[in-house]
Amino acid sequence: QLQLQxxxxxxxxxxxxxxxxxxxxxxxxxxxxxYWGWIRQPPGKGLxxxxxxxxxxxxxxxxxxxxxxxxxxxxxxxxxxxxxxxVTAADTAVYYCARLKLLNFDYWGQGTLxxxxx
Amino acid sequence: DIQMTQSPSSLSASVGDRVTxxxxxxxxxxxxxxxxxxxxxxxPKLLIYGASTLQSGVxxxxxxxxxxxxxxxxxxxxxxxDFAIYYCQxxxxxxxxxxxxxxxxxK
Numbered sequence: 001q002l003q004l005q006x007x008x009x010x011x012x013x014x015x016x017x018x019x020x021x022x023x024x025x026x027x028x029x030x031x032x033x034x035y036w037g038w039i040r041q042p043p044g045k046g047l048x049x050x051x052x053x054x055x056x057x058x059x060x061x062x063x064x065x066x067x068x069x070x071x072x073x074x075x076x077x078x079x080x081x082x083x084x085x086x087v088t089a090a091d092t093a094v095y096y097c098a099r100l101k102l103l104n105f106d107y108w109g110q111g112t113l114x115x116x117x118x
Numbered sequence: 119d120i121q122m123t124q125s126p127s128s129l130s131a132s133v134g135d136r137v138t139x140x141x142x143x144x145x146x147x148x149x150x151x152x153x154x155x156x157x158x159x160x161x162p163k164l165l166i167y168g169a170s171t172l173q174s175g176v177x178x179x180x181x182x183x184x185x186x187x188x189x190x191x192x193x194x195x196x197x198x199x200d201f202a203i204y205y206c207q208x209x210x211x212x213x214x215x216x217x218x219x220x221x222x223x224x225k
Contacts, residue, residue: 108161
Protein backbone atom coordinates (compact mmCIF):
# COMPACT_ATOMS: atom_id res chain seq x y z
CA GLN A 1 0.00 0.00 0.00
CA LEU A 2 1.45 3.33 -1.08
CA GLN A 3 1.95 5.82 1.73
CA LEU A 4 3.08 9.44 1.70
CA GLN A 5 4.29 11.38 4.72
CA UNK A 6 5.03 15.09 4.93
CA UNK A 7 7.74 16.42 7.22
CA UNK A 8 9.17 19.82 8.04
CA UNK A 9 8.87 22.78 10.40
CA UNK A 10 5.40 23.68 11.61
CA UNK A 11 6.32 27.34 12.16
CA UNK A 12 8.05 29.64 9.70
CA UNK A 13 8.80 33.34 10.13
CA UNK A 14 7.50 35.89 7.62
CA UNK A 15 9.85 36.51 4.67
CA UNK A 16 11.64 33.20 5.26
CA UNK A 17 11.48 29.98 3.24
CA UNK A 18 9.04 27.16 3.92
CA UNK A 19 10.64 23.76 3.31
CA UNK A 20 8.78 20.46 3.33
CA UNK A 21 9.68 16.92 2.32
CA UNK A 22 7.38 14.09 1.33
CA UNK A 23 8.63 10.56 1.90
CA UNK A 24 7.01 7.88 -0.25
CA UNK A 25 6.84 4.28 0.94
CA UNK A 26 5.28 1.18 -0.55
CA UNK A 27 6.41 1.92 -4.08
CA UNK A 28 9.14 3.68 -6.05
CA UNK A 29 8.87 7.37 -6.74
CA UNK A 30 10.31 6.56 -10.16
CA UNK A 31 7.16 4.70 -11.24
CA UNK A 32 6.44 5.48 -14.85
CA UNK A 33 3.47 7.71 -15.51
CA UNK A 34 3.07 9.19 -12.06
CA TYR A 35 3.78 12.72 -10.97
CA TRP A 36 4.17 13.85 -7.38
CA GLY A 37 2.64 17.04 -6.16
CA TRP A 38 1.85 19.50 -3.42
CA ILE A 39 -1.55 20.93 -2.54
CA ARG A 40 -2.35 23.33 0.28
CA GLN A 41 -5.46 24.25 2.22
CA PRO A 42 -5.65 27.38 4.38
CA PRO A 43 -7.58 26.79 7.61
CA GLY A 44 -11.29 26.50 6.86
CA LYS A 45 -10.78 27.11 3.14
CA GLY A 46 -10.48 25.20 -0.12
CA LEU A 47 -7.71 23.38 -1.95
CA UNK A 48 -4.96 24.95 -4.05
CA UNK A 49 -2.52 23.03 -6.23
CA UNK A 50 1.05 24.27 -5.78
CA UNK A 51 2.99 22.19 -8.27
CA UNK A 52 4.01 18.75 -9.48
CA UNK A 53 7.24 16.96 -10.31
CA UNK A 54 8.18 13.82 -12.25
CA UNK A 55 11.00 11.59 -11.07
CA UNK A 56 13.09 12.89 -13.97
CA UNK A 57 12.87 16.36 -12.45
CA UNK A 58 10.31 17.82 -14.87
CA UNK A 59 8.15 20.30 -13.02
CA UNK A 60 4.86 22.13 -13.37
CA UNK A 61 3.97 25.04 -11.13
CA UNK A 62 0.84 26.99 -10.37
CA UNK A 63 1.38 30.36 -12.10
CA UNK A 64 0.10 32.13 -8.98
CA UNK A 65 3.03 30.75 -6.96
CA UNK A 66 5.61 30.02 -9.63
CA UNK A 67 7.93 32.90 -8.75
CA UNK A 68 8.33 31.63 -5.17
CA UNK A 69 8.21 27.81 -5.54
CA UNK A 70 10.82 25.19 -6.24
CA UNK A 71 10.14 21.45 -6.30
CA UNK A 72 12.87 18.83 -6.27
CA UNK A 73 13.07 15.04 -6.18
CA UNK A 74 15.54 12.59 -4.64
CA UNK A 75 14.95 9.14 -6.10
CA UNK A 76 17.63 7.56 -3.91
CA UNK A 77 15.64 8.50 -0.82
CA UNK A 78 12.20 8.11 -2.46
CA UNK A 79 11.41 11.70 -1.50
CA UNK A 80 10.34 14.93 -3.11
CA UNK A 81 10.47 18.38 -1.63
CA UNK A 82 8.86 21.81 -1.66
CA UNK A 83 10.47 25.17 -1.06
CA UNK A 84 8.29 28.29 -0.87
CA UNK A 85 10.18 31.53 -0.51
CA UNK A 86 9.27 34.87 1.02
CA VAL A 87 6.30 33.53 2.96
CA THR A 88 3.58 35.67 4.51
CA ALA A 89 0.64 34.92 6.78
CA ALA A 90 -1.36 34.10 3.63
CA ASP A 91 0.83 31.01 3.21
CA THR A 92 -0.41 29.54 6.50
CA ALA A 93 -2.08 26.28 5.51
CA VAL A 94 -2.15 22.53 5.75
CA TYR A 95 0.26 21.28 3.10
CA TYR A 96 -0.43 17.93 1.50
CA CYS A 97 1.76 15.85 -0.76
CA ALA A 98 0.07 13.55 -3.23
CA ARG A 99 0.59 11.22 -6.17
CA LEU A 100 -0.89 12.19 -9.48
CA LYS A 101 -1.85 10.12 -12.46
CA LEU A 102 -2.58 12.66 -15.20
CA LEU A 103 -4.14 15.29 -12.93
CA ASN A 104 -5.91 12.84 -10.60
CA PHE A 105 -4.66 13.01 -7.02
CA ASP A 106 -5.10 9.38 -6.00
CA TYR A 107 -2.87 9.02 -2.93
CA TRP A 108 -2.41 11.73 -0.33
CA GLY A 109 -0.27 12.28 2.72
CA GLN A 110 -2.00 13.11 5.99
CA GLY A 111 -1.04 16.76 5.70
CA THR A 112 1.07 19.05 7.85
CA LEU A 113 0.05 22.44 9.21
CA UNK A 114 2.54 25.21 8.55
CA UNK A 115 1.97 28.49 10.34
CA UNK A 116 3.69 31.67 9.23
CA UNK A 117 4.20 33.90 12.22
CA UNK A 118 6.94 35.81 13.96
CA ASP B 119 -7.44 29.41 -14.92
CA ILE B 120 -10.69 27.44 -15.11
CA GLN B 121 -13.05 28.40 -12.30
CA MET B 122 -15.09 25.68 -10.62
CA THR B 123 -18.29 26.61 -8.80
CA GLN B 124 -20.17 24.19 -6.57
CA SER B 125 -23.70 24.39 -5.29
CA PRO B 126 -24.96 24.36 -2.71
CA SER B 127 -22.16 25.43 -0.36
CA SER B 128 -23.74 23.33 2.34
CA LEU B 129 -26.73 21.09 2.84
CA SER B 130 -28.42 19.22 5.65
CA ALA B 131 -29.69 15.72 5.02
CA SER B 132 -30.78 12.63 6.88
CA VAL B 133 -29.41 9.11 6.72
CA GLY B 134 -31.01 7.39 3.77
CA ASP B 135 -31.61 10.58 1.78
CA ARG B 136 -30.61 10.98 -1.84
CA VAL B 137 -28.14 13.85 -2.13
CA THR B 138 -27.05 15.72 -5.24
CA UNK B 139 -24.19 18.19 -5.49
CA UNK B 140 -23.56 20.29 -8.59
CA UNK B 141 -20.30 21.58 -10.04
CA UNK B 142 -20.05 24.05 -12.90
CA UNK B 143 -16.90 24.87 -14.87
CA UNK B 144 -16.20 28.32 -16.33
CA UNK B 145 -15.50 26.69 -19.71
CA UNK B 146 -16.00 23.28 -21.25
CA UNK B 147 -13.80 20.60 -19.69
CA UNK B 148 -15.25 17.59 -21.51
CA UNK B 149 -15.36 14.80 -18.90
CA UNK B 150 -12.21 15.86 -17.10
CA UNK B 151 -13.76 16.18 -13.68
CA UNK B 152 -12.99 14.51 -10.36
CA UNK B 153 -14.83 14.40 -7.05
CA UNK B 154 -13.15 14.17 -3.64
CA UNK B 155 -14.46 13.59 -0.13
CA UNK B 156 -12.77 15.23 2.82
CA UNK B 157 -13.58 14.35 6.41
CA UNK B 158 -12.62 16.62 9.28
CA UNK B 159 -8.88 16.65 9.90
CA UNK B 160 -8.16 14.25 7.06
CA UNK B 161 -6.77 14.45 3.56
CA PRO B 162 -9.16 14.46 0.62
CA LYS B 163 -10.02 11.08 -0.87
CA LEU B 164 -10.57 10.55 -4.58
CA LEU B 165 -14.09 9.24 -5.15
CA ILE B 166 -14.75 9.66 -8.86
CA TYR B 167 -12.54 10.48 -11.84
CA GLY B 168 -13.36 11.13 -15.45
CA ALA B 169 -16.72 12.53 -14.30
CA SER B 170 -18.29 9.12 -13.75
CA THR B 171 -15.72 6.40 -12.98
CA LEU B 172 -15.68 5.17 -9.42
CA GLN B 173 -12.26 4.93 -7.81
CA SER B 174 -11.45 1.44 -6.57
CA GLY B 175 -13.01 0.72 -3.18
CA VAL B 176 -15.59 3.51 -3.31
CA UNK B 177 -19.14 2.37 -2.50
CA UNK B 178 -21.56 2.14 -5.40
CA UNK B 179 -24.00 4.56 -3.73
CA UNK B 180 -21.71 7.29 -5.11
CA UNK B 181 -22.14 8.22 -8.75
CA UNK B 182 -21.09 11.04 -11.01
CA UNK B 183 -22.41 12.40 -14.24
CA UNK B 184 -22.08 15.28 -16.65
CA UNK B 185 -19.83 16.65 -19.34
CA UNK B 186 -18.92 20.00 -20.78
CA UNK B 187 -19.54 22.53 -18.04
CA UNK B 188 -22.13 20.91 -15.74
CA UNK B 189 -21.53 17.97 -13.45
CA UNK B 190 -23.26 16.24 -10.55
CA UNK B 191 -22.25 13.99 -7.70
CA UNK B 192 -25.07 11.85 -6.33
CA UNK B 193 -25.17 9.84 -3.15
CA UNK B 194 -28.11 7.50 -3.58
CA UNK B 195 -28.66 6.71 0.11
CA UNK B 196 -26.68 8.83 2.54
CA UNK B 197 -24.83 6.90 5.21
CA UNK B 198 -23.44 8.21 8.53
CA UNK B 199 -19.88 7.98 7.21
CA ASP B 200 -20.74 10.21 4.23
CA PHE B 201 -21.01 13.41 6.25
CA ALA B 202 -18.05 15.37 4.94
CA ILE B 203 -17.03 18.11 2.54
CA TYR B 204 -17.06 17.27 -1.15
CA TYR B 205 -14.88 18.98 -3.74
CA CYS B 206 -14.90 18.88 -7.50
CA GLN B 207 -11.66 19.35 -9.46
CA UNK B 208 -11.04 19.88 -13.15
CA UNK B 209 -8.26 17.93 -14.81
CA UNK B 210 -8.69 19.49 -18.24
CA UNK B 211 -5.83 21.94 -17.99
CA UNK B 212 -3.02 23.14 -15.77
CA UNK B 213 -3.37 24.48 -13.17
CA UNK B 214 -5.84 21.91 -11.89
CA UNK B 215 -8.46 23.81 -9.92
CA UNK B 216 -10.97 22.86 -7.26
CA UNK B 217 -14.46 23.98 -6.38
CA UNK B 218 -14.99 25.72 -3.07
CA UNK B 219 -16.54 22.62 -1.50
CA UNK B 220 -19.97 21.45 -0.40
CA UNK B 221 -20.43 20.54 3.24
CA UNK B 222 -22.90 17.72 3.85
CA UNK B 223 -24.23 17.92 7.40
CA UNK B 224 -26.57 15.84 9.49
CA LYS B 225 -30.15 17.09 9.66
